[in-house]
Amino acid sequence: MDRSDVTAEPLRQDGRMPLVVRPARASLEAEQFLLANRAAIDHLLLQHGAILFRGFAVDTIERFDVVIHALTRQALAYEYRSTPRERLGEAIYTASDYPARHTIPMHCENAYQRDWPTKILFACAHPALTGGQTPLADMIAVSRRLSADCFESFRAKGVCYLRNYQEGMDLSWQNVFQTESRDEVGAICRRMGIDPQRVRESILPLSIGDTLPKAFEEWYFTGFTEDHEEPCETCELCGQEGLRYHFEICNGHTGHTLQVGSHCILQFNVAVFEDGQKLSPKEAKRKLDKLTQQMRLESCVRALERLAQAENTDILRNALDYYRKNKKLTPKQAFVVFWRLRQNQIDHAPSFFNVTLRKQRYLNDLEEMDTSRVHFFWHALSASQKQRAIELGHWPPAARACAL
Numbered sequence: 001m002d003r004s005d006v007t008a009e010p011l012r013q014d015g016r017m018p019l020v021v022r023p024a025r026a027s028l029e030a031e032q033f034l035l036a037n038r039a040a041i042d043h044l045l046l047q048h049g050a051i052l053f054r055g056f057a058v059d060t061i062e063r064f065d066v067v068i069h070a071l072t073r074q075a076l077a078y079e080y081r082s083t084p085r086e087r088l089g090e091a092i093y094t095a096s097d098y099p100a101r102h103t104i105p106m107h108c109e110n111a112y113q114r115d116w117p118t119k120i121l122f123a124c125a126h127p128a129l130t131g132g133q134t135p136l137a138d139m140i141a142v143s144r145r146l147s148a149d150c151f152e153s154f155r156a157k158g159v160c161y162l163r164n165y166q167e168g169m170d171l172s173w174q175n176v177f178q179t180e181s182r183d184e185v186g187a188i189c190r191r192m193g194i195d196p197q198r199v200r201e202s203i204l205p206l207s208i209g210d211t212l213p214k215a216f217e218e219w220y221f222t223g224f225t226e227d228h229e230e231p232c233e234t235c236e237l238c239g240q241e242g243l244r245y246h247f248e249i250c251n252g253h254t255g256h257t258l259q260v261g262s263h264c265i266l267q268f269n270v271a272v273f274e275d276g277q278k279l280s281p282k283e284a285k286r287k288l289d290k291l292t293q294q295m296r297l298e299s300c301v302r303a304l305e306r307l308a309q310a311e312n313t314d315i316l317r318n319a320l321d322y323y324r325k326n327k328k329l330t331p332k333q334a335f336v337v338f339w340r341l342r343q344n345q346i347d348h349a350p351s352f353f354n355v356t357l358r359k360q361r362y363l364n365d366l367e368e369m370d371t372s373r374v375h376f377f378w379h380a381l382s383a384s385q386k387q388r389a390i391e392l393g394h395w396p397p398a399a400r401a402c403a404l
């Protein structure tokens with residue numbers, strides 16, 4: 001940083017933060033200066049904890065947006081909210097929409113989240129007529145003032161935030177999660193590692209342990225799965241809807257069982273065993289994926305059996321035998337199978353099927369086939385097989401045909 005561009009000194013002699021940086025001349029462009037000195041500013045920020053830029057003409061949302069991009073790699077959206085804010089730009093919000101007569105107590109920004117921003121930027125568009133300070137607390141100094149015991153206790157146990165959303169108190173869940181869909185809330189919670197209350201209510205009454213980690217230690221996956229043929233079921237743990245497959249978990253002490261999605265088994269570390277051995281999370285995921293694959297294979301075989309029953313022809317019987325043995329269809333079989341499945345209105349998920357192109361003659365068959373026939377089984381092809389089909393002169397079906 002060219003020190004002749006700016007002056008920099010702490011706001012208070014007795015405090016670490018903030019460092020006040022002022023332009024040395026009126027013509028200094030804030031955006032260019034910040035862009036050119038990002039590394040030096042990051043360094044100063046680490047040293048001082050906060051920087052107060054004073055006298056830079058950042059007076060519009062557009063200019064503030066440029067400053068944000070000059071100082072940060074990626075601006076975060078305000079997801080999982082805790083205060084009413086109005087969005088003014090891409091990642092720019094009002095600091096708070098609470099009435100001006102209230103003060104906001106000291107807090108660590110977004111401390112209740114698993115991920116929080118490493119930088120937060122404030123700009124003053126309209127100075128307050130009275131008051132209006134944005135006080136800062138030095139959390140390193142605050143931590144030092146805790147007794148060693150207390151500090152160690154926090155370190156060992158961590159903290160747990162429990163949030164309740166209700167009409168008239170704090171924000172509504174719709175505002176917090178920025179959605180009207182409860183399913184979407186469940187998905188956001190899983191992504192952020194938050195345990196919805198629904199999970200506590202489902203699991204605690206059926207367990208002996210009185211906390212989620214203790215309760216989940218009592219549960220294991222029984223190995224029993226069920227394919228409901230359509231995505232119409234609910235996870236009895238988190239309430240997620242639209243599940244096609246259920247996995248059964250059982251409490252080893254109370255004997256209670258729940259039908260859940262595999263995502264919940266993995267998220268809550270429900271024990272998955274193989275040959276009496278508890279699997280690691282990675283192995284458990286592999287096992288549940290394999291079971292899902294198996295259910296998909298079985299649903300394909302069931303569709304082929306129904307088809308062979310409806311139309312007792314050699315090619316369909318052969319396709320069924322071939323699929324049972326190889327878990328795949330040849331291109332010629334695939335065309336006939338999907339054409340007849342559709343004709344007979346037999347429920348099937350095309351993407352669950354596999355097609356083999358492993359032999360030269362299958363590639364030749366695919367090349368010689370009319371593209372309209374290839375479209376019948378297009379969705380059963382893998383991404384690389386689709387690419388291969390395109391190289392052989394075919395093209396993807398129009399979007400309208402995707403309902404196949």
Ligand SMILES: [Zn+2]
Nearest residue numbers: 235238261264
């Ligand atoms: Zn679930």
